[in-house]
Amino acid sequence: MIDFFFTYESLFDLILVNALLAMSQYVVLRAGVFSLGTAGFAALGAYGCALLVTRAGWPPALAIAAGMAIGTAASVLLALPLSRLRGVFQAVATLAFVQIVLSATQNWVELTNGALGINGIPKVVGLGTLTVVTLLVVAFLVAMGRFSFGRALDVIREDETVAVSLGISVPRYHRIAFIMSGALAGLAGGLHACNSYTITPGEFGFQMLVNVLAMVVLGGRTSVWGALAGAAILSTLPELFRVFADYRNMVQGVLMMLVIVYLPRGVADSFIVAVGDRRSRQASAVHGPRHETAVSVVHAAASDAGVRP
Amino acid sequence: MFLQQIINGIVVGSVYGLFALGFTLLFGVNHIMNMAHGSVFMWGAFAGLYAVLGFEAPVGVALLAGMVAGGLMSVLLDLVAFRPLRRRGAPEFSAIVSSIGANLVLLAVAQKVSNTAVMRFPFDAFPVVVYRVFGLRIQLLQLVIMGVVLLMVAGLVHALYRTEFGRRIRAVAFSEPTARLLGINPTLVNMQVFFISGALAGLAGVLIGLVFNSVHFGMGEPLLLRAFVIVILGGLGSIPGALIAGLIIGIVQTLGIAYVSAGMAEAIVFLALFVVILVRPTGLFGQAGATMRVRRA
């Protein structure tokens, strides 16, 4: 059993880093913000951390925190202008941001070593650290979804007009979701840098952008479980079907198209809804057509209500 | 030297404009951002190259091959990636995701088929003739390209504004339900628009392949990014916007590469996009965004 983990350690590392990235993407999409900027913030976090460790001799833990701070700072700067945009404009603006960061990392050779990337980053982040961080983030996001913040996000995403009519300040929530996304991506980037000896600009380009989007599309963009499921599936698919590794992009593309048409909520979220619906159908089959049942029963159920995380 | 770069920029910019035109047409009529448009462009280039390499066809035929291939590929894209979503009334987000997926597939196939090689047109594909005018070097190829672009644009504008066919397209662009009431079949019109858009992209592909003498499975991606800048600068859905912005970007890029560096030129183009989106998202000629936030209208 232990052998299993060691052999596949790098795969698990990948799944967890991808999970963090996917959660970064999920937060904005849940709020209805069409941001594709995760790869850009991850790049900033990774390079920030790597440079501080290799060039300035910072202790890795501090450097990772700094990486997260840089990602957060960038998203704070962009949040205000971005919250004035909608839909495709947000997508294109964040896409341009990713491209700008990519250009900077590729061409600002004195700082980033260009296309060669930064080498010799001490690998201090292992499976244990990644697991703990991921669990903390999941717990945080689940909690976030449970209270008014999560509810507000859902209303904004479904129908902005309704949100506005309920007094919700849409730009404010968009900004917050965007900043959370930047922070998470920056964290993921920093952790990734200290988990792999080298980072290169190419890792944070359109390949990552599409991958991260695909994970959330596949798994689901309205619950944390969706992001996790998507990350797990897309990270392991090339491993399980080694023979398809060549065709990885094609498979990913086909999956995206199929899922968005036939299972638009994503695999995990569709499953959650289906289970919920089945349970209520069974309940009504047992109890007959629904009218007011004993109030006390309902109160008990509602007090630890199954609010979606 | 400066003027020379301007000319080069205009030539490249006009082809960019052609490509962006197809993109903006799709948006104007269907409200779709076709993220696979770059791959259509690339496959058009492949088709044109194949016509020349495989059949020793003259350049004119290659251009035609590119147009047809691009048009057909675009229609296929509509059938597979967009129509199922339209039928289900899916939101904008879904269409973009679907086209990203389709793009991946098209790229992967092209990569396999071409073995990731960078291919070139044979030397004799186009006569290398250079004119010297006022101390500037103008290639015959460049003149031909500009001629082709002008012809295409003129043809498109004529078709859109002076024919029944174009009237139907504009009706659907204005309002699909209204067009339906007038007896217009939106499905057919959509298909036609996809074909035209793809044909323009495919043609642009062959032209760019000739200008830079390079055909490669990844050639579409930088172009799609340019197209974003162009259509947003020019205004989503605006024809003159796409063309004028195309010229501007072509010139800016060429000057950037000549006087700064290739990498920086890229970054400059994107910073420009960023600034435009933030300052004036509707661009030079675009209609006031339907995509803006909920406020008193």
Place this chain on the structure above:
Amino acid sequence: MTQTLVLENVARHFGGVPAVDGLSLAVPAGRITGLIGPNGAGKTTVVNLITGMLHLSAGRVLLGGRDVSREEAPELARAGVARTFQNIRLVADASVLDNVLAGFHRHEKTGLMANLFGLPSARAETARLRAEAMTLLERFGMAALALERAGSLSYGHQRRIEMMRALAAQPSLLLLDEPVAGMNDAEAESLAGIFRAVAGEGVAVLLIEHNMRFVMSLCSHLYVLASGRLIAEGAPEVVGRDPRVVEAYLGA
């Protein structure tokens, strides 16, 4: 009798074409006021003008005596304006309870940070709001369905959820935009009972409908709109017999 909502000579033009012109009306607290008219009369435009979706071309809107003509929708919502929509706009995948909870937004006191981190104050408030939401559900006879996915319920149930969401905000002005469209008489009647109860609690209710019959028994005062102008107003029995009103409905 306090006038919660007053429109003074309100107009809205679209490119020179008046959708609404010279409209003045008043909606008092504790009563149900009706705004009726044939399709295309401009009723939806009026709703949008009141709720901050459209700019006024002319005139003023006063809420509780205060000029709110230029305020944006979230501000109006926070000032106590609630509305329902013609087409159902719920979060389909969320539970009935969550949908109704969203309506409490303007009353939430705990800050963002507390909510983000699940601090005790946020938990306590959410529990309190859940209890209040459950009370609302019981009143509407949907307590048993609290955890059902809103999208899986019947049209009648979904309409009620929308109503509960609007009431959760404890508005001073409630705009009902064709709330019983597509319902059978029994369902409509049961909702009518709820409207009366709500008005009885002091809320000013503006009911927008084009179904004359439904409106007759419910409203204390009617305004009739046709082609963007007020053609009649007064008690329902009087308005119902007004030849201009009859003609507007028949001619439309």
